[in-house]
Amino acid sequence: MAWSPDDTRIASGSDDSTVQVWNAKSGQHLLTYSGHSAGVRALAWSPDGTQIVSSGNANTIQIWNATNGQRLVTYSRHLGSIWAVAWSPDGTRIASDGNDSTVQVWDATSGRRLLTSTGHTAPVRAVAWSPDGTRIASASQDGTVQVWDAASGHHLLTYRGQTAPIWAVAWSQTGVYLASATGNTSEEHPRETVQVWNATTGHLLVSYLVPSSTAYADGTLSVAWSPDGMHIASGGADTIVHLWIVPSPCRR
Numbered sequence: 001m002a003w004s005p006d007d008t009r010i011a012s013g014s015d016d017s018t019v020q021v022w023n024a025k026s027g028q029h030l031l032t033y034s035g036h037s038a039g040v041r042a043l044a045w046s047p048d049g050t051q052i053v054s055s056g057n058a059n060t061i062q063i064w065n066a067t068n069g070q071r072l073v074t075y076s077r078h079l080g081s082i083w084a085v086a087w088s089p090d091g092t093r094i095a096s097d098g099n100d101s102t103v104q105v106w107d108a109t110s111g112r113r114l115l116t117s118t119g120h121t122a123p124v125r126a127v128a129w130s131p132d133g134t135r136i137a138s139a140s141q142d143g144t145v146q147v148w149d150a151a152s153g154h155h156l157l158t159y160r161g162q163t164a165p166i167w168a169v170a171w172s173q174t175g176v177y178l179a180s181a182t183g184n185t186s187e188e189h190p191r192e193t194v195q196v197w198n199a200t201t202g203h204l205l206v207s208y209l210v211p212s213s214t215a216y217a218d219g220t221l222s223v224a225w226s227p228d229g230m231h232i233a234s235g236g237a238d239t240i241v242h243l244w245i246v247p248s249p250c251r252r
Contacts, residue, residue, distance in 0.1 A: 004066070005049045011066070013040030019054050021066060033069045035062050042084050046108070047091040053108075055082035061096055063108060073111045077104060083125050088150070089133040095150075097124035103138045105150065115153040119146050125167045130175045130199070137178055137199070141165035145180050147199055159202050161195055168223040168234075172196075177205065179232050181220035194223055194234045194244065208232070208244045 001012045009030065013019045019040055021031040038057035045052055051072065055061040061082055063073040080099030087094060093114065097103045103124055105115040122142035129136055129150065136150045145166055147157040159180070168181040178199045194208040210220065222235045225246075232244045 002043055002045055004045050005047060009049075009066075011043055011045065011052055011054075013043045013054055013056070015039035017056065019043055019052065021052075031067070031069050033064055035064065035069075035071050036060075042082060044085050044087050046087050047089060051108075053085045053087065053094055055085050055096065055098075057081050059098070061085060061094070063094070073108065075106055075111045075113075077106070077113050078102070080123070083123065084127045086127050086129055088129050089131060093150075095127045095129060095136055097127045097138055099123045101140070101142075103127055103136065105136070105153075115150075117146070117148055117153055117155075119148070119155055119158070120144070122165070125165070126169045128169050128171055130171050131173060132175055135175075135199070137169045137171065139166040139169040139180055143182075145169050145178065147178070157200070157202050159197060161197060161202070161204050162193060167221050170223050170225055170232075171199070172225055173227070173229050175199070179223050179225065181223040181234055194220060194232060194242075196232070196246070206247055208234070208242075210234070210236075210242060 010024045011021045017036045019033040022029050036056045040054050040056040043054040052066045053063045059078045061075040064071045078098045078100050082098040085096045094108050095105050101120045103117040106113045120140040120142050122140050124138050124140045126139040137147050139145045145159040148155045162182040164182045166180050166182045170179050177196055179196050181194045196205045220234045220236050224233050235241045
């Protein structure tokens with residue numbers, strides 16, 4: 001699910017292969033997009049709220065008009081299922097990732113591929129642009145988060161502070177820090193963590209440990225900063241959301 005930039009609409013994707021758009025205040029159904037042939041796993045609004053990019057179990061990604069459902073672009077350069085899609089802050093590019101262990105950046109108007117990052121050794125589960133659009137962070141089942149230049153594809157940093165597949169990553173509003181989430185579900189590492197670290201140096205600031213009594217069965221699957229940068233929310237398959245207080249050094 002994703003809110004529109006102006007907070008008036010919500011788009012939701014489903015295993016029924018559709019994306020539905022509805023009024024966030026009244027619940028009125030506005031549009032059903034049926035262009036996909038498989039379940040929808042990821043979607044994102046364009047920064048101006050006029051378009052939606054969505055992807056599913058098939059290896060195709062589609063951009064379409066958020067008002068009338070007209071398909072505008074189809075991208076099919078991945079070799080496996082797509083797990084995440086994200087618009088650049090200026091609305092010109094899309095970053096996407098999936099089971100082929102790559103992150104690809106492509107033009108949101110023409111569908112032309114611009115960059116491919118092949119640094120991960122396992123499927124990539126999350127991708128996020130820095131607030132200024134200059135860097136991209138990607139999280140993978142190989143247990144790393146990689147940060148790289150969004151224009152050149154130059155590798156900047158590999159973060160190895162977590163010891164299990166990483167399912168989610170999110171930038172702080174300042175672009176200084178990243179939060180990443182994992183599930184340590186083995187006998188040796190039975191508890192998952194959310195970690196906050198410096199996006200330039202890789203220095204770990206803090207680890208949040210999910211209480212063992214409520215540890216997510218499938219790990220922590222999502223993480224998000226509050227708009228004021230004071231809290232982090234994490235969620236998993238056990239239907240529980242944890243809210244963490246961010247230490248003051250991470251707010252700057």
